[in-house]
Amino acid sequence: MPETRVVIVGGGFGGLYAARALRKAKVRITLVDQRNHHLFQPLLYQVATAALSPAHIAVALRRVLRRQKNATVILGEAVAVDLKARRVQLRDGALDYDFLILATGATHSYFGHGEWAAHAPGLKTLEDAVEIRRRVLLSYEAAERETDPKRRASLLTFAVVGAGPTGVELAGALAEIARHVLASDFRTIDPASARVVLIEAGPRVLPAFTPDLSVAAQRRLERMGVQVILHKAVTSIDEAGVTLFDGERLQSRCVLWAAGVQASPLARSLGVPLDKAGRVIVEPDLSLPGAAEAFVIGDLASVPGVPGLAPAAIQGGRYAARRIQDRIAGRETPPFRYLDKGNLATIGRAAAVVQIGRLHSEGFVAWLLWLFVHLMTLIGFRNRLVVMVEWAAVYLRYERGARLITGPVHRLLPEATPSPAAGPGAPT
Amino acid sequence: MPETRVVIVGGGFGGLYAARALRKAKVRITLVDQRNHHLFQPLLYQVATAALSPAHIAVALRRVLRRQKNATVILGEAVAVDLKARRVQLRDGALDYDFLILATGATHSYFGHGEWAAHAPGLKTLEDAVEIRRRVLLSYEAAERETDPKRRASLLTFAVVGAGPTGVELAGALAEIARHVLASDFRTIDPASARVVLIEAGPRVLPAFTPDLSVAAQRRLERMGVQVILHKAVTSIDEAGVTLFDGERLQSRCVLWAAGVQASPLARSLGVPLDKAGRVIVEPDLSLPGAAEAFVIGDLASVPGVPGLAPAAIQGGRYAARRIQDRIAGRETPPFRYLDKGNLATIGRAAAVVQIGRLHSEGFVAWLLWLFVHLMTLIGFRNRLVVMVEWAAVYLRYERGARLITGPVHRLLPEATPSPAAGPGAPT
Numbered sequence: 023m024p025e026t027r028v029v030i031v032g033g034g035f036g037g038l039y040a041a042r043a044l045r046k047a048k049v050r051i052t053l054v055d056q057r058n059h060h061l062f063q064p065l066l067y068q069v070a071t072a073a074l075s076p077a078h079i080a081v082a083l084r085r086v087l088r089r090q091k092n093a094t095v096i097l098g099e100a101v102a103v104d105l106k107a108r109r110v111q112l113r114d115g116a117l118d119y120d121f122l123i124l125a126t127g128a129t130h131s132y133f134g135h136g137e138w139a140a141h142a143p144g145l146k147t148l149e150d151a152v153e154i155r156r157r158v159l160l161s162y163e164a165a166e167r168e169t170d171p172k173r174r175a176s177l178l179t180f181a182v183v184g185a186g187p188t189g190v191e192l193a194g195a196l197a198e199i200a201r202h203v204l205a206s207d208f209r210t211i212d213p214a215s216a217r218v219v220l221i222e223a224g225p226r227v228l229p230a231f232t233p234d235l236s237v238a239a240q241r242r243l244e245r246m247g248v249q250v251i252l253h254k255a256v257t258s259i260d261e262a263g264v265t266l267f268d269g270e271r272l273q274s275r276c277v278l279w280a281a282g283v284q285a286s287p288l289a290r291s292l293g294v295p296l297d298k299a300g301r302v303i304v305e306p307d308l309s310l311p312g313a314a315e316a317f318v319i320g321d322l323a324s325v326p327g328v329p330g331l332a333p334a335a336i337q338g339g340r341y342a343a344r345r346i347q348d349r350i351a352g353r354e355t356p357p358f359r360y361l362d363k364g365n366l367a368t369i370g371r372a373a374a375v376v377q378i379g380r381l382h383s384e385g386f387v388a389w390l391l392w393l394f395v396h397l398m399t400l401i402g403f404r405n406r407l408v409v410m411v412e413w414a415a416v417y418l419r420y421e422r423g424a425r426l427i428t429g430p431v432h433r434l435l436p437e438a439t440p441s442p443a444a445g446p447g448a449p450t
Numbered sequence: 451m452p453e454t455r456v457v458i459v460g461g462g463f464g465g466l467y468a469a470r471a472l473r474k475a476k477v478r479i480t481l482v483d484q485r486n487h488h489l490f491q492p493l494l495y496q497v498a499t500a501a502l503s504p505a506h507i508a509v510a511l512r513r514v515l516r517r518q519k520n521a522t523v524i525l526g527e528a529v530a531v532d533l534k535a536r537r538v539q540l541r542d543g544a545l546d547y548d549f550l551i552l553a554t555g556a557t558h559s560y561f562g563h564g565e566w567a568a569h570a571p572g573l574k575t576l577e578d579a580v581e582i583r584r585r586v587l588l589s590y591e592a593a594e595r596e597t598d599p600k601r602r603a604s605l606l607t608f609a610v611v612g613a614g615p616t617g618v619e620l621a622g623a624l625a626e627i628a629r630h631v632l633a634s635d636f637r638t639i640d641p642a643s644a645r646v647v648l649i650e651a652g653p654r655v656l657p658a659f660t661p662d663l664s665v666a667a668q669r670r671l672e673r674m675g676v677q678v679i680l681h682k683a684v685t686s687i688d689e690a691g692v693t694l695f696d697g698e699r700l701q702s703r704c705v706l707w708a709a710g711v712q713a714s715p716l717a718r719s720l721g722v723p724l725d726k727a728g729r730v731i732v733e734p735d736l737s738l739p740g741a742a743e744a745f746v747i748g749d750l751a752s753v754p755g756v757p758g759l760a761p762a763a764i765q766g767g768r769y770a771a772r773r774i775q776d777r778i779a780g781r782e783t784p785p786f787r788y789l790d791k792g793n794l795a796t797i798g799r800a801a802a803v804v805q806i807g808r809l810h811s812e813g814f815v816a817w818l819l820w821l822f823v824h825l826m827t828l829i830g831f832r833n834r835l836v837v838m839v840e841w842a843a844v845y846l847r848y849e850r851g852a853r854l855i856t857g858p859v860h861r862l863l864p865e866a867t868p869s870p871a872a873g874p875g876a877p878t
Contacts, residue, residue, distance in 0.1 A: 058591060058855040075503040077852035084635040085853065094637045097591040097855075115595070148856055163486060163525040167543070207512040209522045404843040404851055408836050415832040423832055424505035425513065427486040427525075428576055 029119035036125035036320030036335035043343030069151035071195035072422040102291035128321035131284035142279040176273035184281030185222035187367040193220040202420040223255035306357035317342040457547035464553035464748030464763035471771030497579035499623035500850040530719035556749035559712035570707040604701035612709030613650035615795040630848040651683035725752040734785035745770040
């Protein structure tokens, strides 16, 4: 009897934990991802703000699964799923399955304004993070050489669109970089004069938290020097800045996007109903309507009451693994139930907000909890150790260890940067 | 009286140490570099082979010079020097000087075969290192999915051209990756079957060392599984492999270039005599013939008996700084004398060759010395600590912490990779 073939698409939290939960099952697992690494997304903003290196929060998928002999990892891009034929179409091949777990996650959404992407990068991949780091650091470099005060001000204005956890974390880190990290590194500009603006269309920051924590987070952001703008949607973004719905204009050469997410485009190939964020509406057991052997988990799935957080993806992955084993054994499985593990977001060097059941905490203790949870859930002892060293450097000395601008040399100094010939004896 | 303006072009070992040696001088220093970071080049091959992250061996120039108030760092690309007008032309500006220190280093040379660059990347910048890492890791990923034995063999053949320290270090690390690091990570290929070939046109590896150490290094490389080919120049490189001068053909999808260097092109703008590697022929005080206020140091300078090594660049930078201060004070300066600090190259996990004066050492003790020297000369305590952790992981567990393939997704799987549709039930 041939072994049961389980294909898992996506090596994020959902896919990876599903594969691991199947380690003792008599199945042959193929995990396919277009990246060779699992990414610890909750710390991605720390790469974008030069605190951590990409390798600190990413680990090769085949390294994680090296000892799990029933699992094969392949690098490949899934472009469509044929539910009838039970086949995943890759860009350069195909994979047949008996059971399928789709866990390709989400990407950022510009609400129909794809043209904003060039001017306001989002934060989902390591490449995104390195690009944001590059833009932030280049802004200061260009400002140091700029002599026109208006242009300099727009180079030193950082706008973050969207005040969910990612937006809040980015804005907080940008304020710290301006006030502390870069404080004495420049000669003609004062980094502390940089302006960090957090723009949110809704009525409060961190809408997934309770209102008291939103207020606390906003107050702390403001104390750190972040200007918080609420109730104002963005109506346009171009290379020179952002326009808000009431016509207010913000001149900024560095706009970051943390506003919307949409499901990965693979969902559209399924021919099943999607919600308005493009996520797949699944059955109570996370399977597809009409295709009980195909599961959708994590940010790709639309399940009432289940948020797009890592713990939800992990629980979905483990549930799908259990359901597959029950199906093989002819057992019943109760429907998927999400266990709320709480919600954490960091604001700055020694501040976070934490909401776990009835526990609401804000400030230093919340931040210690945040540190602990994230350090412990990082995969790999080496990563935990190195990240601890890096965080200690950030905490004790405001030192950010990854202040690198990389990329092709000709892109280093953006075309739009003004180029005043420093006159004799005036190298700005 | 206006302050004396010193312009330093290049933030490598020469330029950075020159700037630091001028910290107490009554001069106004402008250090210009097209990168924002100083790069510790001796460890670049460890980034290329996934042991270290870019940020471990690079540090922001303005961070290093933050407390040196007579120094300004600017990000800019020097394109020409007008010695008569005493002006450095930038791509977007200009800098006037009273004294000039040129320290723009070297880049790789393909001996007139620029078309080889696309197929055989060299190793001079962080971007080069990440590109090499990407190609090496992608070769294994593609081999895992390849079913044709010939194609698989060419994907698992790594050719390194040039057996100087960089070539030897790369070849040694590639052999270790194949034999140990990746040993149990794949399902269809055996990484230990990978072939690492080191090709050298001259009669021995590590020609800058004494013959006994060359022999010892070669023997050790061969014991590690590296095939060493001597006396054979490369006559062509294309996307499928390398052809040697006797017609021998090596099918390899991953060729790395460590053969030739040439001085940075800025030298050509000076209108002074260059040697055949494009380096500037300088006076005994490292100044330019006919322009006593302009100095050339490091890999950009041609000085008889002085090698292209970090200690030589550092000594040149310090000498130029001293000479400038003596000139300002109206003092004489004895000519530049290079103090030979010896030569080190690592071969593998616990082996190196060291030549310091009459001391010739090879093996574990030499490797400990290599470790110590490189760790101690890294800039920044945090970097030293983190690199120690990473090296401990490599040494104790053959764990390489930076196994990341990054880059635009569509480039992840090279076009030339064959794409066998895994048949039903055969996800390789």
